[in-house]
Amino acid sequence: MDPSAVASLLLVGLARAMILFIVAAGLTFVLGVLRVPNIAHGSLYMIGAFTAFTIAEVLGKNPAGFWIALVVAPLVVAAVGLIIERGLLSHLYQREHLMLILFTFGIMLILNDMVKFVWGADYRSVTPPEILDGSFTLGDFAIPRYSIFLLILGPLVALGLWLLSNKTRLGKISRAAAVDREMVGVLGINVSWVFAAAFVIGCLLAGLGGALVAPTTSISLGMDHTIIIECFLIVTIGGLGNTWGALIGALLFGVSQSLGLLFLPQYAIVFPYAIVVIVLLLRPRGLLRSVW
Amino acid sequence: MLEVADIDTYYGLSHILFGVSLRVERGEVVCLLGRNGAGKTTTMRSIMGLTPPRRGTIRFKGKPTAGVEPYLLARQGIAYVPDNRRIFAELTVGENLEIAARDANQKGEWNQARVFELFPVLKEKRSRKGGHLSGGEQKMLAIGRALMTNPDFILLDEPMEGLAPLLVRAIEDQILQLKAAGLTVLLAEQNINSALRVSNRGYVIDDGHIRYTASVKELWENQEVRNKYLLV
Numbered sequence: 428m429d430p431s432a433v434a435s436l437l438l439v440g441l442a443r444a445m446i447l448f449i450v451a452a453g454l455t456f457v458l459g460v461l462r463v464p465n466i467a468h469g470s471l472y473m474i475g476a477f478t479a480f481t482i483a484e485v486l487g488k489n490p491a492g493f494w495i496a497l498v499v500a501p502l503v504v505a506a507v508g509l510i511i512e513r514g515l516l517s518h519l520y521q522r523e524h525l526m527l528i529l530f531t532f533g534i535m536l537i538l539n540d541m542v543k544f545v546w547g548a549d550y551r552s553v554t555p556p557e558i559l560d561g562s563f564t565l566g567d568f569a570i571p572r573y574s575i576f577l578l579i580l581g582p583l584v585a586l587g588l589w590l591l592s593n594k595t596r597l598g599k600i601s602r603a604a605a606v607d608r609e610m611v612g613v614l615g616i617n618v619s620w621v622f623a624a625a626f627v628i629g630c631l632l633a634g635l636g637g638a639l640v641a642p643t644t645s646i647s648l649g650m651d652h653t654i655i656i657e658c659f660l661i662v663t664i665g666g667l668g669n670t671w672g673a674l675i676g677a678l679l680f681g682v683s684q685s686l687g688l689l690f691l692p693q694y695a696i697v698f699p700y701a702i703v704v705i706v707l708l709l710r711p712r713g714l715l716r717s718v719w
Numbered sequence: 720m721l722e723v724a725d726i727d728t729y730y731g732l733s734h735i736l737f738g739v740s741l742r743v744e745r746g747e748v749v750c751l752l753g754r755n756g757a758g759k760t761t762t763m764r765s766i767m768g769l770t771p772p773r774r775g776t777i778r779f780k781g782k783p784t785a786g787v788e789p790y791l792l793a794r795q796g797i798a799y800v801p802d803n804r805r806i807f808a809e810l811t812v813g814e815n816l817e818i819a820a821r822d823a824n825q826k827g828e829w830n831q832a833r834v835f836e837l838f839p840v841l842k843e844k845r846s847r848k849g850g851h852l853s854g855g856e857q858k859m860l861a862i863g864r865a866l867m868t869n870p871d872f873i874l875l876d877e878p879m880e881g882l883a884p885l886l887v888r889a890i891e892d893q894i895l896q897l898k899a900a901g902l903t904v905l906l907a908e909q910n911i912n913s914a915l916r917v918s919n920r921g922y923v924i925d926d927g928h929i930r931y932t933a934s935v936k937e938l939w940e941n942q943e944v945r946n947k948y949l950l951v
Contacts, residue, residue, distance in 0.1 A: 599818050603807040610805045613767060614819040615793030615868050718809075 431568035436685045442574035444681025445581030446640050450654055451661040451673040452588055453632025459668020459718045460601045460625040463516065464524065466531040469655030470538035471630050475504045475637020476646045477542060480551045483641075493556040497638050504634025505627045507538075512626040517619060539651065548648055555642035573642060580639070581674075584632070588670050591628070601625050605668060605718050657699075664706040666713030675714055679706070720745045720872055720903045721766065726775030728765045735761045736772065737927045741905075743872070748894065748904040750914040752938075752949055753924040759907035760802055762924065763874045766905070767799045768792050779872070794821070798870035802877040802907070804861045808850025812841055815849050815860055819867035828900075834863040837893055855886040862893070872903045879910045891917050911949055915939060923948050 454468045479496040486492035511534060519530055554560070559576050562569040592598035604611045604621050612618045636654075644650070661680055665672025680699045687698030706714060721743040728736040736758050743749045753759050764770040766777055768789040777784045784792060793799075807815050816831050835842035838859040844852060849860060858878055865873055875894070879887045887910065894917045897904060908914035915921065921938045923931040925948040933941065 596818065599810060599814050602809055603815075603818055606807060606809060607805055609769060609789075610801070610807070611818075612788070612790040613769070613793055613799050613801075614864065615790050615821055616818070617790050 431566070433689060435569055435571075436689055437682065438570055438574050438578075440681045440685025440688075441678070442571075442577040442681075443643075443684070444677045445577040446636050446643075447654075447657060447661060447680055448581055448674050448677035449584050449632055449639065450636035451658040451665070451677055452584065452670050453629040453636070454658045455662040455665065455668055455670060455673045456588070456632070457626055457629035458662060460605045461520070461622050462524070462605075462719070463520075463527050463626075464531065464659075465629065466528060466655060467511075467534040467538055468531075468629070468633050468658065469651035469653075470535045470542070471504050471508060471633035472637040472640075472654050473542060473646075473648075473651040474507060474538065475500045475634035476641045476650065477546045477551065477637075478503045478634070479638035479641040480553050480646050481546075483553045490556055493553070493559075493642070496553070496641070497635070500638040501631045501634030504637065505631045508630025508633075509623065509627050512623050516626065517623065520622065535651070535655075539648065543648055551646040553641040553646070559642075577639065584635070585670065585674055592670070597621070597624055660700070660703045664703055664713055666715040666717040668718035669713070669715045672713055672715035672717075720747075720780060721905065722776075722778040723762075723766065724776050724778075726765055726772035726777060728761050728770055728772040730761070730770065735927050736765065738775070739765075739924070739927070739929055740775075741922050741929065741932070743903055743905050745871075745903055746898070746901065747920065748898050748906060748918045750906045750908055750918040750921040751924055752908060752911055752914060752921055754909060754949065757924045757948075758927040759924060760876055761927075763799060763801075763876050763905070763907060766874060767797060769799075793868055793870075796869075796871035797874065798865035798868050798872070799874045800858075800861045800865045800876060800878060802880060804854075804857045806849035806852070806857045806860055806864075808848065810849055811846050812849060812852070812860055813845040815864050816841075816867050819864045821868060829866045829869050831867070834866055837866075837896060838863055855882050858882065858886075858890065859893075866897075870902065872905070873897065875904060875906045877907055877909065879908065879913050887913055909949075911938075911945065 450472050454465060457463055457465050478500040482496035482499055483492045486495060519527060555573050559573045562571050592602055600611060600616055600621050604618055608618050657680060661676035662673055664679065665676035679702050683698040683702045684695060687695035723739060723741045725738045725740050726736055727734065727738060739762055751759050751762060761770060765772045768784060768787055771785065779792065779795060779797060816834060820830070840856055841860055841863060844856065849857065852860060862878065878890050882890065891913050894904060894906065906914055906918060915935050915938055918935055920934055921932070922929050923944055930948050931944050
């Protein structure tokens with residue numbers, strides 16, 4: 428087997444894991460703080476990707492187009508999230524989990540139809556900016572530049588989330604509210620707004636993931652289904668509500684997919700799921716500590 | 720400061736409090752004595768707005784509290800120390816105190832330094848996780864956390880429950896210090912002797928009814944009430 432092919436396949440797997448991590452981190456953050464399993468998270472990711480496409484297209488040949496899309500698309504998704512949270516979800520926190528799952532499932536259906544209405548059913552694509560296009564070559568070892576970019580960004584997002592939860596007041600309150608929201612209210616903190624902020628942060632990450640995936644794939648209806656299944660598996664094997672768990676889960680998922688492609692290409696799709704089964708057999712509550 | 724008039728409180732279908740009335744004046748320490756299940760915690764939760772009464776009125780600083788959310792009551796100056804402490808176990812001692820401080824620059828009376836002065840043991844363990852403290856330390860942290868909100872009135876739900884005698888003395892002492900600092904306290908206790916040592920007046924609650932109210936002196940002397948409602 429050609430070692431340079433192996434290395435670049437692994438690298439692409441790792442880069443894909445970074446996108447999975449960013450999206451899964453948003454899902455797990457919402458799951459941890461609000462205790463809401465947000466099935467519409469994948470749709471928010473899809474909206475992020477389509478929004479990035481529209482922004483890049485409107486700005487046409489402007490080389491800054493991609494970078495602007497990378498900032499604006501997550502903000503658009505966050506705004507959608509804020510409307511959902513303030514308008515609907517905030518009235519339902521007292522309900523049981525089943526109701527919340529049904530509710531977010533309904534939101535997913537609505538968002539998907541809205542995407543179809545706004546962008547249609549065609550496949551779309553975004554070209555990465557010149558600086559991230561193409562590959563570096565080291566001897567006969569080719570590294571896609573965009574993968575390098577993702578491999579730098581992923582850890583930065585992880586670090587940012589760690590700083591948010593451990594160094595900011597909002598983060599500390601979120602950690603407290605994840606465990607005992609009534610007691611946080613007793614301290615004079617308006618938990619309702621803490622939840623809104625946490626939900627918006629989760630949506631921001633979904634939107635960022637969508638904008639980041641845009642240049643690597645064709646953007647289409649249905650891209651939400653794959654990611655939401657993958658992300659739920661990732662946060663489950665990582666430990667619900669645990670950001671580092673989401674990182675580990677995403678790495679396991681991305682790398683096992685690459686290894687599958689390498690050794691048994693026709694069964695590659697099975698590998699990550701096999702890993703999930705093994706992890707859950709050994710540690711049913713996930714690899715790292717769940718806040719649930 | 721606080722006026723509870725004829726409240727009836729329910730948990731779902733179960734009727735817990737029956738026409739409970741009590742008053743606490745500014746600067747007083749008032750105790751609410753009763754056995755387990757007598758309705759002490761429910762009275763506290765009713766006042767804090769966590770389990771609002773279905774009938775009757777509660778006034779805090781003259782204003783009715785019906786329909787006011789707990790976080791707003793907290794901002795008006797009520798603090799609540801629950802009997803099961805409810806420390807944020809994953810946060811450090813320092814963080815537990817920090818998130819309770821409303822204004823970041825801590826202009827109010829109470830800040831971390833002053834809480835550490837009252838409970839020196841917390842200072843040593845400020846970077847420990849709340850969940851790793853002993854029961855007594857958690858009680859102190861729960862009180863310290865409540866103080867960080869700079870309350871005028873504090874609801875203490877069984878702060879001495881399950882503590883070793885030495886720690887009980889320490890908590891008594893700290894309650895007297897709070898009183899000296901101008902705080903008003905409603906103290907729910909089963910430990911009659913401790914409660915009476917720190918209080919001005921007391922109420923006896925049993926089966927969701929206020930059975931008796933008197934000065935500390937009378938409560939010391941009235942064996943009949945003690946035997947009937949308080950001894951296990």
